[in-house]
Amino acid sequence: MAEERFDCVVVGGGPAGAAAAYTMAKAGLKVALIDRGEFPGAKNVFGGVLFRSQLEDLLPEFWKEAPLERLIVEERLMLLDEQGMVTLSHRNPGFADPPNSWSAMRAQFDAWFAGKAEKAGAVPVYQTTVTELLQEGDRVVGVRTDREDGDLYADIVIVADGVNSLLGKALGVHREWQPDEVSLGVKEIIHLPRNVIESRFNLEGNEGASIEFLGDTLGMTGLGFLYTNKESISIGVGIMVNDLQKARVKPYAVLDHVKQHPYIRKLIAGGEVEEYAAHLIPEGGFHSMPPLAGNGWMICGDAAQMVNAVNGEGTNLAVLSGRLAGETAILAHVRGDYSLGMLDHYNESIRASIVFKDLKKYSGIHGLLSGPERRVLFGKLPGVLNESISDYMSVNGITKEEKQKMLIHQLRDAAGGNVELLRLGLKGWRAINR
Amino acid sequence: MLHIAVCIKQVPDSREMRIDPKTNTLIRQGAPAIVNYFDLRGLEAALQLKDEFGARVTVLTMGPPSADKAIKECIAMGADEGILVSDRGFAGADTLATSYVVGQTIDKAGEVWGPVDLVFCGKQTIDGDTGQVGPGVACRLDYEQLTYVEKVESFDPNTREIVVHRHLEDGVERVQAKLPALITALAEMNKPRRASLPGVLRAARYQPIVWTTNDFTDLDRSKIGLRGSPTVVGRSWVPEQKPVNTKILTGDTVNQVAEDLFTALFATELPGKLGWVQEG
Numbered sequence: 001m002a003e004e005r006f007d008c009v010v011v012g013g014g015p016a017g018a019a020a021a022y023t024m025a026k027a028g029l030k031v032a033l034i035d036r037g038e039f040p041g042a043k044n045v046f047g048g049v050l051f052r053s054q055l056e057d058l059l060p061e062f063w064k065e066a067p068l069e070r071l072i073v074e075e076r077l078m079l080l081d082e083q084g085m086v087t088l089s090h091r092n093p094g095f096a097d098p099p100n101s102w103s104a105m106r107a108q109f110d111a112w113f114a115g116k117a118e119k120a121g122a123v124p125v126y127q128t129t130v131t132e133l134l135q136e137g138d139r140v141v142g143v144r145t146d147r148e149d150g151d152l153y154a155d156i157v158i159v160a161d162g163v164n165s166l167l168g169k170a171l172g173v174h175r176e177w178q179p180d181e182v183s184l185g186v187k188e189i190i191h192l193p194r195n196v197i198e199s200r201f202n203l204e205g206n207e208g209a210s211i212e213f214l215g216d217t218l219g220m221t222g223l224g225f226l227y228t229n230k231e232s233i234s235i236g237v238g239i240m241v242n243d244l245q246k247a248r249v250k251p252y253a254v255l256d257h258v259k260q261h262p263y264i265r266k267l268i269a270g271g272e273v274e275e276y277a278a279h280l281i282p283e284g285g286f287h288s289m290p291p292l293a294g295n296g297w298m299i300c301g302d303a304a305q306m307v308n309a310v311n312g313e314g315t316n317l318a319v320l321s322g323r324l325a326g327e328t329a330i331l332a333h334v335r336g337d338y339s340l341g342m343l344d345h346y347n348e349s350i351r352a353s354i355v356f357k358d359l360k361k362y363s364g365i366h367g368l369l370s371g372p373e374r375r376v377l378f379g380k381l382p383g384v385l386n387e388s389i390s391d392y393m394s395v396n397g398i399t400k401e402e403k404q405k406m407l408i409h410q411l412r413d414a415a416g417g418n419v420e421l422l423r424l425g426l427k428g429w430r431a432i433n434r
Numbered sequence: 435m436l437h438i439a440v441c442i443k444q445v446p447d448s449r450e451m452r453i454d455p456k457t458n459t460l461i462r463q464g465a466p467a468i469v470n471y472f473d474l475r476g477l478e479a480a481l482q483l484k485d486e487f488g489a490r491v492t493v494l495t496m497g498p499p500s501a502d503k504a505i506k507e508c509i510a511m512g513a514d515e516g517i518l519v520s521d522r523g524f525a526g527a528d529t530l531a532t533s534y535v536v537g538q539t540i541d542k543a544g545e546v547w548g549p550v551d552l553v554f555c556g557k558q559t560i561d562g563d564t565g566q567v568g569p570g571v572a573c574r575l576d577y578e579q580l581t582y583v584e585k586v587e588s589f590d591p592n593t594r595e596i597v598v599h600r601h602l603e604d605g606v607e608r609v610q611a612k613l614p615a616l617i618t619a620l621a622e623m624n625k626p627r628r629a630s631l632p633g634v635l636r637a638a639r640y641q642p643i644v645w646t647t648n649d650f651t652d653l654d655r656s657k658i659g660l661r662g663s664p665t666v667v668g669r670s671w672v673p674e675q676k677p678v679n680t681k682i683l684t685g686d687t688v689n690q691v692a693e694d695l696f697t698a699l700f701a702t703e704l705p706g707k708l709g710w711v712q713e714g
Contacts, residue, residue, distance in 0.1 A: 004635060032635075038466075123638045125631070148630035 006032045006154040008329050009143050010122075011130045011167055013040025016301025016318035016325075017160035018113040019058055023326025025120035029333055032152060033114060033122045034145065036129040041110025045279035046315075047185050047225050047236045049101040049210055050109065054316040058323055059116060063099055067108040069229040070208025072101045074201070078263075080216035080224075081383035084390065085263050096207075103208050103227040103234065125152075133157060133170050133297070139338075140171075140296035155338045156329050157297045160322060163280045165303035173290035173299065179242035180370040181284035181305075183222060186251045187236030188259075190271035194231050200267055201228055212312065215382025216261055217254055220247055221374040224258050225312075226267065233268055235259065238281050240369065251278065281314075282307045286363035292350055293343040298325040306355050310362050317355045324349040364430050373424055376415055384414040436489035436591065438480040439540050439550045440513065441571065442473040444497050444504035445561040458670045469504045472556025474626040475619040479586055480554050481512045481627065487591050490514050492543050492550070496524055496535055502642045510629035510637035517543060521646040526660030529562075533570025534657045538650055540575060551594070553616040557582055568618035578615035584622040 008024055010017045013035030021033040037043040049072055055062055063071075074091040118124050125145070134142040134151060142153035159167045163182070168174025201209040213224040222239035237254050244251060258264055282288065288305040292298060300306070301318035308317065328346035332338050350356050368374065388410045392403050415421035446465035454461050469477075480491045493508040494517040495501050505516035519539050527535065544550045553575070558565035565581075572579035585599040587608070600607040601620055629637070647653060656662060681698070685691040705711050 003632070123635060125634050125638065128631070128634065145631055147628065147634065150631040152631060 004152075006030050006123075006152065007333055008032075008156045008158060009034065009152055009154040010158045010160060011143060012160035012162060012301070012303070013037070013114045013124075013126070014044065014110055014160060014162060014301060014318065015055075015113060015315045016303070016306075016322035017158065018110065018117050019055075019319045019322030020158045020160060020300060020326040020329070021114070021117035021122040021322075022058060022120050023323050024329050025117055025122040027326075027330045028121075029330060031117075031122040032125050032154070033117055034125045034128050034130055034143070034152075035114070036127070038127055039111045040114035040126070041107040044106040044110055045185065045187060045277040046104070046106040047187050047227075047234065047238065047281075048312050048314060049227065050104045051101045051313065051316040052099050054320045054323075058319060063102065067112050068102040068104050069227075070103050070203070071096055071099050071206055072103065072210045072227075073203070073207045074209040076209065076211045078211060078213040079382040079385055080213050080258075080261055080263075081386040082216055083262055084386040085213075085261075086382075086385055086389055101210070103210065103229050105229065130161070130167060133167055138295050140294065143167075155296070156332060156343070158322075158325050158329065159297060159299040159303055160301050160318075161303050163282045163302040163305075165299070168290060168299055168303050171294065171297065171299070173294075174303070177280070177282070177284065177288070179245055180240060181282070181288050181366070182280045183238040183240045183283050184244060184251045184278060185236055185238040185281045186255050186278045187234055187276070188255065188273050189229070189275040190233045190235060190268050191231060191274045192233055192268070192271040196270070197228050197231070197233065203228065213258070213264075215378065216258060217378060218247065218249060218257060219375070219379040220244065220249070220254065221369055221378045222254070226264070232274060233271060235264075235268060238283075240283065240374075241280075242370070243374075252276075281309075283309050283366070283369070285309065285366050286359040287366060289359065292347045293328075293340060295340050295343075296338050298328065298343055298346050300325050306359070308358050308362060310365060311358075313358070317358075320353060321350060321355055324353065364427075368427060371427075373427060376424060377428075380414045381411075384410050435548070436483065436487060436552070437544070437548050437550050438483060438489050438491050438552045438554065439543055440473070440477045440480050440491060440493045440508070441536055441553065441555045441567070442477065442493055442495045442504060442508060443470045443556075443559050443561075444468070444495065444501040445470045445559050448560045453672050458672055467500070467503065469507055470556050470559045470561075472558060472560075472619050472621060473554075474556075475621060475623040476554030476556055476617070477508055477511060477513065478624045478626040479617070479619060480552070482624065483552075483586070483589060484512065487589065490547055492517065492547060494519065494536070494539050494543065496520070496527070496532060496539070499644075505642040506637040506640055507629075509640045510633040511627055512629075512633055515547070516640070516642040518642040518644045519646075520644055521648075523647040523655070523659050526663060527658065528663035528665035529564050529566035529570060530664065531658050531662035532567050533574055534654075534662060536567065536571045537574035538653060539645065540571070542645070542650060549614070551613045552596070553577065553614075555616065555618045557618045557620050565618070568616060572616035575614070575616065578611040578613075580609060580611055580615055581618045582620055583617045584620045586617075586623075 007029040009032045010021045011034050013033055021031050025031045073096040076087055076089040079086045129146045130143045131146050132144045133140050140157050144151050161167050165174050208228040211226040220239050220243035222237055224237040227234045282302055282305040284305050300321035306317040306321055307314040325346050332342045388407045392407050412421050415424050444467050447468045450465045452461050483489055484491050491513045492515050493513040496519040509516055540550050555568035580598050582600050583598045584601040587597040589596045594613040597610045683691050683694045
């Protein structure tokens with residue numbers, strides 16, 4: 001056992017863990033930051049963007065020094081069928097100034113962020129896996145690592161070990177995820193020259209675009225994404241695990257299929273695949289969030305299912321939850337009280353924050369995505385929408401009045417009749433408005 | 435107490451390195467920096483002697499400030515102190531200038547913590563591949579020189595005698611030497627240990643001792659850096675891959691394949707070259 005005692009041990013050096021460690025170290029607490037990777041971020045798989053909000057509260061103007069790829073100035077939502085697409089796209093100078101989000105390589109970004117915690121005084125313990133929590137009675141008193149003399153004692157353990165949270169399971173707050181609570185994300189990084197990316201996506205300098213697509217995922221529930229990096233494109237899909245199981249389809253087959261789509265194909269043409277990665281994404285949302293604290297411990301980020309699948313937010317919620325856990329630890333340290341009664345303060349801060357409020361608002365999403373309506377939403381609708389809009393826009397002698405009727409009929413038929421269309425709309429609305 | 439110095443170098447991981455086809459030089463960018471593979475064996479051997487007989491282990495390296503990461507890795511494994519010899523004046527050194535500076539550093543470490551009895555180096559670095567610095571240091575220090583060592587058989591702290599196995603092209607040589615000595619380590623020597631948790635915690639806070647040109651009193655400035663490096667790289671190139679004619683023999687039986695192989699082999703010049711058949 002290491003003779004040194006720490007005020008807090010943070011397990012996991014991702015955004016949640018680094019935010020917690022940074023917050024506490026800055027306040028003078030003695031903190032150890034443990035990560036199993038060679039450096040934080042080394043094991044990361046990321047299919048998203050980094051947002052300014054939340055991180056900025058911790059590190060003002062971080063974007064001036066952090067390793068980021070491109071500033072997202074354009075977002076597109078594409079509804080794909082096998083050949084066509086309907087796109088909603090947004091670009092507006094005010095959207096990127098002040099910056100809203102960036103594409104990023106998390107292997108670089110996480111290492112940088114954890115480096116901030118190190119500079120603030122957190123002691124890095126990397127390439128080290130926590131194998132179990134040390135408990136005395138009903139209290140967590142430290143962690144056991146896979147190194148020789150590897151026990152490390154602390155007043156508080158902050159668990160931020162990601163979606164598969166082994167420690168969450170050890171605490172009994174984290175059951176095995178059900179196949180309808182997680183999706184499997186697969187991603188490729190495709191190298192393309194800077195000027196090619198800029199001309200294909202109408203970008204200049206450091207500008208970037210983000211595309212999300214829905215449909216053409218072989219009828220399964222899931223979303224695709226495409227982000228422009230400096231000299232590469234990240235493209236991937238996240239598919240609900242239960243659908244993959246049922247259809248007996250390998251996730252990379254879905255990605256390969258999407259890459260062949262006539263429109264997507266041209267965006268990535270001529271690129272060379274540099275990297276391939278896969279990871280689980282928590283999708284359970286509100287109902288899957290475990291209890292957040294106990295005697296001597298708190299849990300943050302993906303480990304606590306803090307992902308807003310609707311808006312693609314996760315890292316920002318991780319940062320916020322890490323900061324709130326860190327702030328609670330500082331209070332607990334001042335009072336010398338590490339019991340649930342004290343650490344429940346973290347639970348309360350989360351409830352008062354956007355983590356809780358947004359996830360609560362979307363708490364119906366999980367039901368929608370795992371119910372029978374998902375077949376319509378992800379299978380039929382994008383196709384019908386594509387057809388209807390083609391029909392509507394074709395000049396072919398049919399009167400506009402007739403066209404409008406056809407459009408409505410087609411959509412109604414896809415949903416299974418007027419009542420069903422209404423029900424789907426209502427359910428969709430409710431899913432995002434609790 | 436026995437004082438062991440271990441010479442290490444931070445190198446780009448050659449398993450993740452490519453060669454620039456235009457300049458024919460290594461693309462070091464992007465390859466992670468690691469402690470030279472063979473040097474870690476030297477460190478492990480030193481730590482094993484420390485475990486058994488008690489010793490002070492001093493790690494030293496010449497390199498840029500970022501090499502402190504390599505030093506810290508050695509501290510985590512159990513080295514007592516780490517010296518980073520770093521200064522613009524040392525830059526551009528070839529193996530001759532490097533050996534001189536490393537020799538000077540070992541002398542100086544001897545002045546600070548007591549004379550160095552034993553030095554470990556890797557047999558070569560994985561980026562330069564020369565294998566010249568170890569022997570060069572031994573010459574300058576006038577230490578016994580034990581290169582290509584695959585095993586330390588025994589050490590007697592009273593008589594200060596060490597017995598090692600040198601792996602040579604035509605066999606293994608068992609050598610006994612009296613300290614002070616310098617050993618260059620082969621990969622087979624041992625398996626470097628994984629740092630303990632207290633080691634990792636110590637390393638996280640450890641600040642390597644940095645020596646610049648000004649910290650050496652008798653440094654001959656004509657022997658260091660680019661000025662002290664007579665080596666000139668005339669040309670470097672990547673050997674072209676020669677096309678290989680591969681023929682896969684398929685026969686119904688093993689004997690048939692062996693027969694075909696025999697016939698095919700004897701149709702070449704190879705048996706003659708190997709002296710299997712009388713020529714003419």
